[in-house]
Amino acid sequence: MKLDACRSWLALILLSIFLFSCVMAQKGDEGAIKEFQDRIDNYLSARKKQDVARKPTDSADKLAEQKQQIAEKSQQARPEAQRGDIFTPAVSAYFKKQIQSTLHGPEGSRVRASLRHAEPLPDVHLQVNAKYPKNLPLQSTPPTLLKNLPPLPKELQYRIVGSALVLYDMSASLVVDFIPGAVPVT
């Protein structure tokens, strides 16, 4: 009788610990997402102050000129930029967890196949606040992975270069930040 009561108490305690850890993990995730979104907002508001409006044009010269201006101004807006400004340790840990669960979850084999078929890129030297490596294609990002990562404003995209997850600024062609080794499958 006593043994049964002890067993019940033990089960209850274990269940409480499990639920508590789940809640804490969820809070941790929410915190990481919030931190990430705040940093993205800060990046964009700094960038928008410097922005050069881009409009459709017939002139490839004008496009090149505008892109150069945007890149220079964006770079000037964060002269001290370094890796981890956006992908802080907590945010990186959250992203790595999301990527791992996508690659090894129920849709994992399909996502991994998609990465293999996408014309995977080699690991190249990346630098925060520098131009995306010249003439390097932009490998496609699997749609299922995009569903499992926090949404981005239209100016920014998640891209995969080698095994790194890159936060890419489309208009400026800049590497905003990156997480090395985040996508080990490639």
Place this chain on the structure above:
Amino acid sequence: MEKRLTKYRNAILLIAAMVFALTGHLRLAQADPKGVSTQAAPAAKLAIKIPLQDKSVRFAVIGDSGTGDRAQYEVAQRMEAYQQATKFDFVIMLGDNIYGSHSPKDFVKKFERPYKPLLDVGVKFYASLGNHDDPDDERLYKPFNMGGERYYAFRKGEAAFFALDSNYMDPKQLSWLDQNLKDSQGTWKICFFHHPLYNDGRHHGPDADLRTQVLPLFQRYGVNAVFSGHEHVYQRIKPENNIYYFVLGNSGKLMTHDFGEARERVKGFDSDQSFMLVEIAGDKLYFQTIARSGETVDSGELPRIHP
């Protein structure tokens, strides 16, 4: 006397032939790039396999075209000849429109110059983005008619076209596609984008993850035909779920001997560059795939399968 006259006549004919051959050669040598003429092939040699019906929708298809190499120019030259004969008035581009660097010179060398004769007669190009494209520059480049967007829709007669960005199929684009397919009144719904959903080519293969996301929408809203590039060959795929699939990624690039066992394809061509002509008339889609050499490598008519 008569013998001498024949001799003269032969000599004149010989000289005329030499002059003709020499001027032809010079014209080739002066053209761009590396000796490719920008003159269209003679119309007499064209074998047209589409019916050219009144009020039909006629267009050409190119994929993985933007190399700036000789083969791209020769395909463009062949397209020009067929444009004169068939009067197609637009071209859909299946991505990798500009390979390598994207300097202003590249836009000229890899797009404006090869297709100048077509652009000059008012043929419009509608681009979709490949992994070698610069999404921001190209969406804003007016001759690509993307309206400043990575993905967009347009209408030609009874046919509705949806240009998708398969490099970055995020939830926002999926929701856009859902809404636009749902609202579309087009009798024919045609989607085009870079990465193929079905593909027998060994170099890349199909994009199964993309397929899982977009196929339910294609089926729900009755998409009739899908055109993709990426694999540098031509393939006509067995119709799947009432949808016709074409892969055309060899209008500039080419991957020879790329095919393994035929699992998905009905017809494949991997020994030369090519482009397609398509005509939509009523409930039929007619197509003709033409190699750089001028050979028709595939053609046929496909009925619209009602969902």
